[in-house]
Every structure is written in C-alpha cells, then in structure tokens.
Amino acid sequence: MSERTLRTITVNQIGYPVDGEKIAVFSGSGHDFRIVNVDSGDVVFEGVSGAERFDEASGVTVHTGVFSEVSATGRYRIEQAEGIASASFIISDKPYHELQQGLLKAFYYYRCGVELTEEYAGDWKHKACHTAEGIVYGQTDLRLDCSGGWHDAGDYGKYSGPGAKAIADLLLAYELYPSAFVSAIPIPESDGHTPDILLECKVELDWLFKMQDHKTGGVYHKLTTLNFPDLDVMPEDDTADLYFSPVSATATGDFAGVMAMAARVYEPFDSAYAKRCLAAATLAWEWLVQHPDVPGFTNPLEISTGEYGDGIDKDERYWAAAELYRTTGNEEYHQAVLQLVKLEFPKYSLGWADMGGYGTLAYLLKGEEQADRTLYTSLKKGLIAEAERLAEVSRKDGFRISLKEEDYIWGSNMLVMNNAMLLLAAEYFSGDSSFADCALDHLHYLMGRNVLDISYVTGYGDRPVKHPHHRPSVGDHVADPVPGLVSGGPDRGLHDEYVVEHLQGKPAAQCFVDHELSYSTNEVTIYWNSPAVFVTARFNQ
Secondary structure, eight states: OOGGGOOSEEOOSSEEESSSOOEEEEOSSOOEEEEEETTTOOEEEEEEOOOOEEETTTTEEEEEEEOTTOOSSEEEEEEOSTTOBOOOEEEESSTTHHHHHHHHHHHHHTBOSSOBOHHHHGGGOBOOOOOSOEEETTEEEEEEOOOOSBOOBSSOOEEHHHHHHHHHHHHHHHHHOGGGGOSOOOOTTOOSSSOHHHHHHHHHHHHHHHTBOTTTOOBBSEEEOSSOOOTTOOGGGOOSOOEEOOBOHHHHHHHHHHHHHHHHHHTTTOHHHHHHHHHHHHHHHHHHHHOSSOOOOOOOTTOOSOOOOOSOOHHHHHHHHHHHHHHHOOHHHHHHHHHHTTSSSOSSOOSSSOOHHHHHHHHHHHOGGGSOHHHHHHHHHHHHHHHHHHHHHHHHSTTSOSOOGGGOOTTHHHHHHHHHHHHHHHHHHHOOTHHHHHHHHHHHHHTTOSTTOOBSBTTSSSSBOOSOBOHHHHHSOOSSOOTTOBBOOOOTTOOSHHHHHHOTTOOGGGOOOOOTTOTTTSBBBHHHHHHHHHHHHHTOO
C-alpha cells in the first residue's frame, strides 16, 4: 500500500451507531466537509473540522470533524473539495453485528484436528490436521492424544496460556453482554440451546484438558513441532512430530483460572461439564500450592517455536485464586487472593504474560458483599483510575486512542483492544458511559480510523488487511485471506527483516506493512481476536 493512495479522511470503515458521537479524522489541508448519502447522492450534513494539531505517534497533522447530528440509518461517505472522499460506512442501530460474527467465526477457522468443511468454511476449507499423538518432551516413549483446540496464530502451535487468555476474553464478553450472543454464527455444533460462543470455547477447553498431567495437576506449557513449518504449508501437510513442552507454573495458573471460570459459565447448560472443569481447576491449584517457587518456562534446546516465556507467575496464581473463589465461594481461595494481591505485579493488565487484570475482574465481579471491603474498594478505585489514565492519553492522541509512541510494540492492536476492554470494565463498575465512548474510539481505530487508512481485520472494511502472516491464508491458493482475523498492527521496534528493509524512519503508528513476510506487524492470533469480540459485543447488546 503506497503512501500516495492513502485517503486524507479516515473513518471507521464499518460504520457508527445511530446514537453517540460520530467523528472522522482528517489529515489534509481542507476543513469544510459534507456527509453524502451514498444511495441517493444527497448531502445530508455540512460541517467544518476543528483546529489542526501535530500527532507525534502517527507523524501527521490532524483535525477532527464531528457529524453526530447525522442519525438516519443508511450508507454514507464524507466528501471534500476536488474529489477527496472517505471510505463509505453505515449508520445503524447495531453496525458491528456482522463484524462481531466474523471475529467469532475466526475461531472456527483456527480449529485444529478436524476437517473444516465447505458448508462452514467456504473457500477456506481444509482437511483434518495434527491428529497424531504428541510426544512428551524428555519422555520419548510417552505419547498422548493432543488433537483439537485452536491454532494459536499464523503458525500451528497450541499454547496453554495464550489459549486461556482468549477463552477468558470470550467468556467475560458472554458474562457481561449475553444479549450480544443470541445469533448463531453458525458453527457445526450450533444447537439453538447453548450459545455458539460457548460451543466454540468448548473446542479449546476440550483441548486444554489434554494439556494437564492428570497425575500431578501441572499443565504442559505448549504443544508444537520442534520448528515452524514453511509459510505456505497447509495445516494438514504439517506432519512433523508434535511435542508437549514441560509443565510451567504460568500455564498451570492460567489453566486453573480459565477452568474455574468455565465451571461457572457452563453450569446452566451442562452441569456435568462444569463439574469436570472445576475438578481440573482444583487439581491445577493443588499443583500450584505444592510448587510455590518454580522458574519461568524457557524453550528446551531443540524447540524453536514461540516460547511465550514469562518469569513471573504471581499474576497467574492471583487469577486462579480469584476465579476459584468467585466460582466456589471457598474461603481457602479467598485467603489466597488476600495474600497474593499484596505481591508486586500489574493488577489491571489483560495481556497473555500479565494476567493480573483477570484476577481483579473476577474478584470485583464476585461482588462487594462477599469481598474484603478494603480490598474491593481499593481494586475498584485502581481500575477506574487506570481507565481514567487511558482516557486522558486518548484525549491527547490525534486518532483518539490510548497508545503513546512507545506503546506501538509487537502486537500493538492487542493493547488497543485490551485497553478498550479495561475501559469497558470501568464503565461496568462505575456506570460512567464516557469510558464506553473512549472504548468505541479504539474500535474506530482498529477498523480504519488510523493514519494508514486500513482496517486491521481481514475481510471487513473497504481497505482491510489482505496479506497476513498466516499459513493457511498463504498456502490455500484462495485470493482473499481467511476472514475475521485481527492483525498485530504497527510495531516501532521493526522486528522482522521485511520491515527493517522497508520501514526505516517511519513514525510509530506507521510501522506496519500488509505483507505476509512481516510476522512482527502482520501476524494474527486468537488472543488479538478475543478482546475485539469483547469490545464489539458491548455495542451489539
């Protein structure tokens, strides 16, 4: 995508809700603009954008135009003099319904171990993959069933901690916004009884059960081949031996947290399954109690796939204890929360390495009546303070998001969506809808209101990512990539050879390239999709 093709009017390429603020970001010199109904050609609104300011992160001078008065349902575009126009977009009650369905359907496309049939996968069908038993690393004679679940990212590895983060986002979305999930996606398991989001999460939960050592309760860190396959290898052609990497405390803590959560959420639909989840969570917790001080996971020498190393497991233990307390009400877990919360780790982070935010949310969602009042007050106050900090950063940002220049890291779009999740949690606990307005600005950024005028979700928007670093999308000979995948986004660190060659000297928010070789800016992963599902669900209730 060359610079000269960038439009100087950026919008959410999907659209805007009827009620609420509607803002476009301009980077050209003209300030007069008009809103045109695409179907009729009528000018429905004329406005003038505000004062210009230089935006450090994106490296451009921007000004914003407000058109909130336009509230009639329809398809529109913004025009300026001399043929300058924005992407077209809709205004409707629930403009993100199809987007949410697509972000959720992506998890079906990530499935491992089963055939993706044409009925559900369309052009992106493929045969069953990775059905062989896996070898327990260091015990070459021990082979175990390891099929199922979701591929993690652009590769075919499956990782316990990141998988737990993805499920947690989806289950939280369902718990907080259940009415957003009444429509079938559909998927093969759709039954009109259990919501599809829970049927899809069950795919990954069923695989996670296989990652637990049933003798000790510990959870294997990951399941991968020794090395990544080539970029054009389809999943069914990736037939190298699979290895269970050693048990880790972080994986075990994440497993305990997400299984305790699942036990609560699935209880109304399948109480036997809920009991199984709770038994697995309890067993994992026992492992954590018996292993209070273990080193962080590092890849065994022969294994070069994604390490997901994390030397601090206090946050995962905190999440596990909080979820077990929320689900069971058992005082043993409450006491563990009260001890763990005193330790130093981020209490409001929602990243795969820093899971403390999930512990905080679990404790607050348990309710003030069953909490330690002082701790409850302190955690709630801290959550709202963090959201206020994010909102303050967003107010100063040219594209209205909470990332500073230094925050454009590998997977920056996860930060964009995680921050939006945190803002929505603050809305939930405070009742302050301005936090939701700020979260929606983050979704606008993801869907095209950014300096590159690109939708970071494959298949959605009029200029979506087309060439993700995603093996099935490269290897399947289908022109379009698998749809509904969230790309990693700008990374100012320039962490792959392609961007080192092509993006030197670019401002932080422009350090992105839509090319399959750019694994540091244009890979995709389940835990970038999951917070995006949470955020869209808030606006689809």
